[in-house]
Amino acid sequence: MTSITPLEPLGPSRELLPTEPGFFTHWQQLLTFNRDHKIVGLQYMLSSFVFFLIGGLLAMLIRAELLTPELNVVTRQFYNTLFTMHGSIMIFLWTIPFLVGMTNFLLPLMIGARDVTFPTLNALSFWVFFTGAILMLVSFFTPSGAADSGWWSYPPLSVQSGFGNLFSGESIWLLSVLLGGIASIMGAVNFVSTIVWMRAPGMTLFRMPIFVWAALTAQTMQLIFLPVLTADLILLYFDLNFGTPFFNVADGGDPVLYQHFFWFYSHPVVYVWILPVFGVFSEIIPAFTRNPLFGYRTVALATASFAVITGFVWVHHMFAGDTPGWMRLLFMATTGLVAIPSGIKIFAWTATIWKSKLHLDTAMLFAVGGVVMFLLAGITGVMLSAVPVDLHVNNTHFVVGHFHYVVNNTIVMGLYAAIYFWFPKVTGRLMAEGWGKVHFAFMFIGSTLTFFPMHILGLQGMVRRISSYQPDLQEWNVVSSLGAFLLGVSVLPFIVNAIVSWKHGVVAGNNPWQATGLEWTLPSPVPKETFEATPTVLQPPYNYGDPNVVLFDPSDPY
Amino acid sequence: MATPLTQKHPSRFYTDESPVGLNRWHRHLPRWLGRFFPTGGGLQTDHEGQGLFGFGIFLGSETMLFGTLILTYVILRIANAEDWFPAGVLGPQRTPAVILHSIVLISSSFVIFAAERALGRGNVKWFRILLVITALMGAFFLVGEVQEWNTLDFGFHTGLIGATFYLVTGTHGLHVIVGITLMMIMLWRSFRPGNYDKGHFGVTAVSIFWHFVDVIWILLFTLFYIW
Numbered sequence A: 001m002t003s004i005t006p007l008e009p010l011g012p013s014r015e016l017l018p019t020e021p022g023f024f025t026h027w028q029q030l031l032t033f034n035r036d037h038k039i040v041g042l043q044y045m046l047s048s049f050v051f052f053l054i055g056g057l058l059a060m061l062i063r064a065e066l067l068t069p070e071l072n073v074v075t076r077q078f079y080n081t082l083f084t085m086h087g088s089i090m091i092f093l094w095t096i097p098f099l100v101g102m103t104n105f106l107l108p109l110m111i112g113a114r115d116v117t118f119p120t121l122n123a124l125s126f127w128v129f130f131t132g133a134i135l136m137l138v139s140f141f142t143p144s145g146a147a148d149s150g151w152w153s154y155p156p157l158s159v160q161s162g163f164g165n166l167f168s169g170e171s172i173w174l175l176s177v178l179l180g181g182i183a184s185i186m187g188a189v190n191f192v193s194t195i196v197w198m199r200a201p202g203m204t205l206f207r208m209p210i211f212v213w214a215a216l217t218a219q220t221m222q223l224i225f226l227p228v229l230t231a232d233l234i235l236l237y238f239d240l241n242f243g244t245p246f247f248n249v250a251d252g253g254d255p256v257l258y259q260h261f262f263w264f265y266s267h268p269v270v271y272v273w274i275l276p277v278f279g280v281f282s283e284i285i286p287a288f289t290r291n292p293l294f295g296y297r298t299v300a301l302a303t304a305s306f307a308v309i310t311g312f313v314w315v316h317h318m319f320a321g322d323t324p325g326w327m328r329l330l331f332m333a334t335t336g337l338v339a340i341p342s343g344i345k346i347f348a349w350t351a352t353i354w355k356s357k358l359h360l361d362t363a364m365l366f367a368v369g370g371v372v373m374f375l376l377a378g379i380t381g382v383m384l385s386a387v388p389v390d391l392h393v394n395n396t397h398f399v400v401g402h403f404h405y406v407v408n409n410t411i412v413m414g415l416y417a418a419i420y421f422w423f424p425k426v427t428g429r430l431m432a433e434g435w436g437k438v439h440f441a442f443m444f445i446g447s448t449l450t451f452f453p454m455h456i457l458g459l460q461g462m463v464r465r466i467s468s469y470q471p472d473l474q475e476w477n478v479v480s481s482l483g484a485f486l487l488g489v490s491v492l493p494f495i496v497n498a499i500v501s502w503k504h505g506v507v508a509g510n511n512p513w514q515a516t517g518l519e520w521t522l523p524s525p526v527p528k529e530t531f532e533a534t535p536t537v538l539q540p541p542y543n544y545g546d547p548n549v550v551l552f553d554p555s556d557p558y
Numbered sequence B: 001m002a003t004p005l006t007q008k009h010p011s012r013f014y015t016d017e018s019p020v021g022l023n024r025w026h027r028h029l030p031r032w033l034g035r036f037f038p039t040g041g042g043l044q045t046d047h048e049g050q051g052l053f054g055f056g057i058f059l060g061s062e063t064m065l066f067g068t069l070i071l072t073y074v075i076l077r078i079a080n081a082e083d084w085f086p087a088g089v090l091g092p093q094r095t096p097a098v099i100l101h102s103i104v105l106i107s108s109s110f111v112i113f114a115a116e117r118a119l120g121r122g123n124v125k126w127f128r129i130l131l132v133i134t135a136l137m138g139a140f141f142l143v144g145e146v147q148e149w150n151t152l153d154f155g156f157h158t159g160l161i162g163a164t165f166y167l168v169t170g171t172h173g174l175h176v177i178v179g180i181t182l183m184m185i186m187l188w189r190s191f192r193p194g195n196y197d198k199g200h201f202g203v204t205a206v207s208i209f210w211h212f213v214d215v216i217w218i219l220l221f222t223l224f225y226i227w
């Protein structure tokens, strides 16, 4: 860090006066209906991290059960609840809300806005989400137990387990996801409006950081696709509680319709998660290589192109069902297209790193680790998009391995990178490097040990969502379970580091990483009133390093 | 040492130059996209624009919700074309009462349009009168719809026809209720002094919402009473 040459500041940077406190002064602020986008962001991030720990605990139980081929830790019934609630919590209570929190905190700072366009709606969004989240957790204590039909909740299975009982786990699960959806729509309206209307003068479309591009794309996708899931779950709620026949074959209904609507949203949603993480990589990699982001415009447009492509690939989750041949062929082709913008991004990050002077601080380690993991996830993803391969490994641990390389090894890794990178903006202090590197080592090794063997097991025919398996598959399962426990332990150094650094870490100053970007012109921690005078942006983004390496033609006004 | 001949600016390296020679679209697409976004930002103070934009994209989302429910009905009806109506059930009928309350609902769109125009001219009195008339027309529709439900020869539990019909028209009815509530809020606000100093974005939004509700009804009428 010390060897980084200082950059010319992007704008006049504000110094934190000794009397000026950060935006976060009392922990009680977290319990209020607060309209400050930074507090809402913190509320989202802290609560979802707690849910992450709960979801992780359930994963530990799953892996404990899979240590041995026999059923010996939990009952079969409870195993179903375990994987259902693990998946649901990780998706609806951790990944999505944490990213919403991060976007809340960072987006206005990055575009030079004082707040989001609708601050009250923003505060409301958090409390709606939080109510839904508590509902989901409370459902464990209902007489019939929590939901147990998988996070897809396919009928007819999902309709059988709690039929006609308004307080069944399944019924509460549906309410919880519906509330989360309403909160997400409120957030999406807010974020898209903020990006369109609140940018500082001079912050043109092609001067926005990639994180902002990602937020714009992801939140637009929420607006388009999420209502389809909402409608789908409402129909399921009626089937479950009031006996309507929408998805009941016996009365002319169609359960496959549920699947179509479900994946029409739930494929795009994986890009709602991963695009902001790609944005994080695109912020961190240039800062620690001191190079401009290679191909900034292409990366921005590749980000936006995901919103279009992902609308036409959902059937790849239904290849193994009763899907007609022409549909399989069509969606196999469209799914392959997804690899193009993904490839563009990996290419851009590699080219940014190429021949640069690398600074391997913890944030950068997590970012590069995430990119490497995503490469593997992308390879298995393209394999799965080929119908014959998918039919072979469908519903096996190969699929579980694939999507955990995405959701854990890439997304969670990227979220940690973001925490290490932007921690000073929340607390004013840096996280400790040594503990950070221990955390990274545990996490990288743990993730690989946990999820790589799943590919092998899947190819050997180990079926997912079943609590026992053939004895000859035990070796790799033991490796995977031990890896998972290491992964579980790896959050401990992180938590200790975060708590201790929050109070006693090295004071960061405005811009500890010498990064470009408007958020770094503000004091750390960010004060309540962020931009006293609206800044004017005169530079392209990622304006790092060698003056002979320029981002784009400065005479071009776009 | 030979200098590469192709290099135009030996000292400058444009990292954003497309590696596969796509520089034409690479320069033109941003320009094209920029037309849809206020380039350069600096619009933080336009609260009316922000409000209408936010409300507009929310209605886009609502359209997807209704679209999914309606699509469910269309797909299930096509799949069950022969036995859509169980024996003895006639289904929704185009009775004079239904046609009357549909016409009333759709004409109320013009009334709320006139109300907004009146407000635009600063005539708050006529605005209030026309807004109340719109709300009453909406209420007339609701009452008519409930009466019609009571006379139909199928219920919520009569197979797919009952489930789809009552769910979709019920969701629409809920939107009518929300619209009337919003109108009452606008009426109440019109009595607060200085309420229209910053324009009347709220009224415009309610008016757009009401048109939206009416367009959905035209679609539902076509699909349930004419098909």
Ligand code: HEM
Pocket: A270, A271, A273, A274, A316, A317, A335, A336, A338, A339, A342, A377, A378, A379, A381, A382, A384, A385, A390, A393, A394, A395, A399, A402, A403, A406, A407, A411
């Ligand atoms: C390179 C791009 C990608 C391709 C080509 C791809 C392809 C696929 C395919 C074909 C499946 C279905 C496997 C089956 O059910 O038999 C699948 C499953 C899955 N993918 Fe991806 N994927 C990609 C990226 C992602 C990303 C970015 C995420 C999340 C952030 C993700 C998350 C998932 C999840 C959660 C599942 C499992 C869904 C389930 O429970 O069945 N994938 N992927």
Ligand SMILES: [Cu+2]
Pocket: A266, A267, A313, A314, A316, A317
């Ligand atoms: Cu997918």
